[in-house]
Amino acid sequence: QSVLTQPPSASGTPGQRVTISCSGSNSNIAGNFVFWYQQFPGTVPKLVVYRSNQRPSGVPDRFSGSKSGTSASLVISGVRSDDAADYYCATWDDSLGGPVFGGGTRLTVL
Amino acid sequence: QEQLVQSGTEVKEPGASVKISCRSSGYTFINYYIHWVRQAPGQGLELMGTINPRTGTTSYSQIFQGRVTLTRDTSTSTVFMEMNSLKSEDTAIYYCARRAELAWFDPWGQGTLVTVSS
Numbered sequence: 001q002s003v004l005t006q007p008p009s010a011s012g013t014p015g016q017r018v019t020i021s022c023s024g025s026n027s028n029i030a031g032n033f034v035f036w037y038q039q040f041p042g043t044v045p046k047l048v049v050y051r052s053n054q055r056p057s058g059v060p061d062r063f064s065g066s067k068s069g070t071s072a073s074l075v076i077s078g079v080r081s082d083d084a085a086d087y088y089c090a091t092w093d094d095s096l097g098g099p100v101f102g103g104g105t106r107l108t109v110l
Numbered sequence: 111q112e113q114l115v116q117s118g119t120e121v122k123e124p125g126a127s128v129k130i131s132c133r134s135s136g137y138t139f140i141n142y143y144i145h146w147v148r149q150a151p152g153q154g155l156e157l158m159g160t161i162n163p164r165t166g167t168t169s170y171s172q173i174f175q176g177r178v179t180l181t182r183d184t185s186t187s188t189v190f191m192e193m194n195s196l197k198s199e200d201t202a203i204y205y206c207a208r209r210a211e212l213a214w215f216d217p218w219g220q221g222t223l224v225t226v227s228s
Contacts, residue, residue: 002154035213037155044205044218045155051214088155090213098169099145099213104154 003028004089004102011108012079020105022072022089028100032092034072036065039086039104048087049074076107084109112136114144114206116219122226127194130222132206139187140164143209146180146191149221150202160209161189196226 005023012018022034036049047056049065052072062077072091076083089102117131132144146158159170161180168180179192189206204222207215 033212035215037215039155044221045215047214047216086154090215092212098160099157099209099215101155101157101213 002103003100006102020074027095028093037088114219129192133188147205
């Protein structure tokens, strides 16, 4: 069981707004930045959001992140077929004294 | 260019050990923690442990404690992950990743496939 809880799957049609949630606790998300990773099959995870709501250079602006309390969200506005991938949230856990990952969400673009 | 390059595919029998290397380049090796992440087929990312390349201090996730050993060689800017008593369930891709801060992992190694089979 992951410390951070994500829905196992999410879906949307091209152009839709898709939200992927990440639920944690007071010892992790509430007091720390959240990071989001995108992983295509057979490839290395890639950072798409850092420090909860910042986008690395080269990541399309349709990707955005937010955080409120013990939860965080990754929003893809105007999802495209090539956004279909697995998405993982990650943050620091103060109780564990280290980083933690969510279980991952598989995004399907119908 | 900052990068981590891992050693190649391994095939091991149950009960054996495996040692994977992760060589860094393009940045100051001792300035950043290196983490190891396991991904079993069709599964998510599982943190295994971390090493401070400056001091050699290590920390392991509970499920890997006692079975995984992380070491480093500062002369070659390389971190090693050794796992013993391999089981079929250890078949996975193993990644090393540099942690810049908190849970910011970048870059990642290309991954090393370890297959445990008799």
